[in-house]
Amino acid sequence: MKTVHTVEEVRAAEEALMARLPDGALMQRAVAGLVTVCARLLRESGGVYGARVVVLAGAGNNGGDALWAGARLARRGAHADAVLLDPAKAHAEGLTAFRSAGGRVVSVDDGVGLRSALAQADLVLDGILGIGGRGGLRGDAARLAALLREGRTAGAVVAVDLPSGVDPDTGETPGDAVAADHTVTFGTLKAALVVDPGAAAAGTLHFADIGLGPFLPEAEMTVLDDADVAALLPDPGRESDKYSRGVVGVLAGSAQFPGAAVLATGGALHGGAGMVRYAGPDAVATEVRERWPEAIAGPSPDAVGRVQAWTIGSGLGDGREDDVRAALGAGLPVLVDADGLRWLPERFTGPALLTPHAGELSRLLDVDRSAVEARRLHHAREAARRWNAVVLLKGSTTVLAAPDGRVRVNPTGTSALAAAGTGDVLAGLAGSLLAGGLSPLDAGSVAAFAHGLAGQRAAAGSGYPSAGDVLAALPAVLRSLRGPVGGG
Ligand SMILES: NC(=O)C1=CN([C@@H]2O[C@H](COP(=O)(O)OP(=O)(O)OC[C@H]3O[C@@H](n4cnc5c(N)ncnc54)[C@H](OP(=O)(O)O)[C@@H]3O)[C@@H](O)[C@H]2O)[C@@H](O)CC1
Ligand SMILES: Nc1ncnc2c1ncn2[C@@H]1O[C@H](COP(=O)(O)OP(=O)(O)O)[C@@H](O)[C@H]1O
Ligand SMILES: [K+]
Known part of the structure; x- marks a missing residue:
């Protein structure tokens, strides 16, 4: 049986688990799971070394996950570009790691640079929004999702935790949302990943165990096997x-x-x-x-x-x-x-x-x-x-x-x-x-x-x-x- 938890339940479990772990350790677990899937996908299309990766990073921890994953892929020889939705609020440690691994930041206002990065990408990481997302995507985030939907990249779109713009607890898409080929989700499933229209936007699901299990309550929502x-x-x-x-x-x-x-x-x-x-x-x-x-x-x-x-x-x-x-x-x-x-x-x-x-x-x-x-x-x-x-x-x-x-x-x-x-x-x-x-x-x-x-x-x-x-x-x-x- 697969279990599905709400944002509130995930946040409470994360808090309880984080209290037992050193700072940042939980995010590194999530990043490790994310990188494993990305590396596997890139190997199928020629390898990590020399691959082109584009990170779309929002202002929260979801963007942090994506930047850290971009940094790790860059350390393994990938060319990584990041588009920051809100540069002033970008995840500080993730961005530092990304830059020091050789990653390049492309301005969200640089239309030519953005289109060229997407066109050449082998893999796009959607770290715009995770469980902190509310309502349809707004502003630049909506514009990026539209570019992906228009097929401006031939690379695989990998959503971090859930496709941005899908409501985590209901699977509803109240406005623009990213349509992903794959989603790597952390700790437990969310309704966004199993109920349409969100489920359709998530593509193939991959689960990264970050150790939340013992801290999660019995799930009201389940998927039988x-x-x-x-x-x-x-x-x-x-x-x-x-x-x-x-x-x-x-x-x-x-x-x-x-x-x-x-x-x-x-x-x-x-x-x-x-x-x-x-x-x-x-x-x-x-x-x-x-x-x-x-x-x-x-x-x-x-x-x-x-x-x-x-x-x-x-x-x-x-x-x-x-x-x-x-x-x-x-x-x-x-x-x-x-x-x-x-x-x-x-x-x-x-x-x-x-x-x-x-x-x-x-x-x-x-x-x-x-x-x-x-x-x-x-x-x-x-x-x-x-x-x-x-x-x-x-x-x-x-x-x-x-x-x-x-x-x-x-x-x-x-x-x-x-x-x-x-x-x-x-x-x-x-x-x-x-x-x-x-x-x-x-x-x-x-x-x-x-x-x-x-x-x-x-x-x-x-x-x-x-x-x-x-x-x-x-x-x-x-x-x-x-x-x-x-x-x-
Ligand atoms: N907690 C942990 O230990 C771990 C968490 N992990 C990761 O963290 C993720 C949750 O991170 P999070 O809580 O920072 O929220 P997140 O999804 O990044 O979004 C918040 C930002 O989005 C913005 N925003 C909201 N709606 C918007 C919209 N419609 N359109 C545009 N913007 C919108 C909002 O802006 P605001 O509304 O505040 O102006 C705010 O800036 C989780 O999914 C997982 O990936 C893992 O690393 C494991 C360990
Ligand atoms: N797009 C779809 N994907 C998966 N299942 C579908 C889809 N459309 C319909 N179904 C399933 O097909 C069945 C159709 O049932 P129903 O609408 O009652 O048709 P009918 O009255 O003609 O038998 C239901 O089990 C429904 O879940
Ligand atoms: K996401």
Whole structure:
């Protein structure tokens, strides 16, 4: 599991650690990690000796890190230029080290010198702002970020700690931000690095351990890995039967969108539940049974028999309010997707997982879709609090927010999933995990993780996978995560 901490938590941990270390030692640890990555990247493009490095240094410690790293690379034979955003406030020791290693300062007002340095650079260090950054980049900092975005350098852009201009605690980019190829981050992850649009601006992540671990509190925000997901997946015991493994009800699909019923039922069948009961109109139920003979079907939630959890809403269309209310009123764990989100109760009192995409969440919260996309964490958290439910916000980074403040960010997403019907598969899969006894937060994050891997696998197989391809890839993904069910 990877942990994500806030600026406040990082600062408190840094303070506690610094109190035990000689002056400047912590920064030197960060610099050592940064230089290791830079040297590796430069070796891939011909070596450190003779390489051209440009340091963009802001007025804080982030600029200090970058200047020290520039100095160390210069000592190893690189030609280093530094652009100081605020020369009077530049990190004094870092600048002295940089100069005495042979580094050259280029004025931010020297347009020709600046463009020529960037054009020739093999590597650009973005040390404009780190965790002290607030708001979009201003003035010269914004101008430099724009030059990088315009492709004025062919060199790799390496962000120090985080890409400058991205809000550290939310991943939002309220204005101009640097788009990096790599980010070397110190001590722990920040939300800026895992939640879009910040995550996209960070490029490939590298982690430098500076010893903060023992001083950091338990993280509210986490990123699961394969081992976490394997441990969370329900494990049918030797004496399990189809009922004890959980029965999931699927209230999805309509004459207009019968495929949603087929895909959600398919997702549910793969999620480990012992049985899937489909509730919907006869014509749709017939299609579901033709594709999945193992599913039980009936016309309404009341008619299909007992279940342990409901997946409600994918492709449901209009006119199903009574069915939705019946399923929601059963007092069972529920997953509510798509059209089901139109009939939410005021607040949930039992386990609930909502799975909107940005458009659906924007309608729920009555804000613009672009606002939801720009502030994914904020809006997912707000909806989680308002409905007392776990909110899984789908999209380029899928985030899950729980009403108690916990957040999980899914690391496996791929744009290959951006195809009609993949959300229905996810809804079925997560509902099945709910029926298997997982909490809404676990069910949602395990489902999103496996679904993302299935998208990657399907994309490797067919280039532009359909929702059916993603569904077909799920069994192999789940098998490789947790091993075969039943020890076979
Ligand atoms: N603490 C430690 O021990 C260690 C810290 N480490 C490193 O320190 C970094 C944190 O350093 P930091 O606290 O000095 O803040 P930093 O990110 O450099 O920025 C502050 C400056 O930016 C300015 N500014 C703000 N917003 C702006 C904007 N939108 N546009 C333009 N300017 C803006 C702000 O100006 P002001 O608002 O004060 O006018 C101020 O001058 C951390 O990320 C890591 O790299 C590592 O070495 C490990 C040890
Ligand atoms: N750019 C993207 N990167 C990663 N995943 C994406 C992207 N766009 C969409 N997805 C994923 O694809 C799925 C689409 O679901 P949804 O929007 O409900 O579509 P549908 O209703 O057609 O099934 C979600 O799991 C979502 O997270
Ligand atoms: K930076």
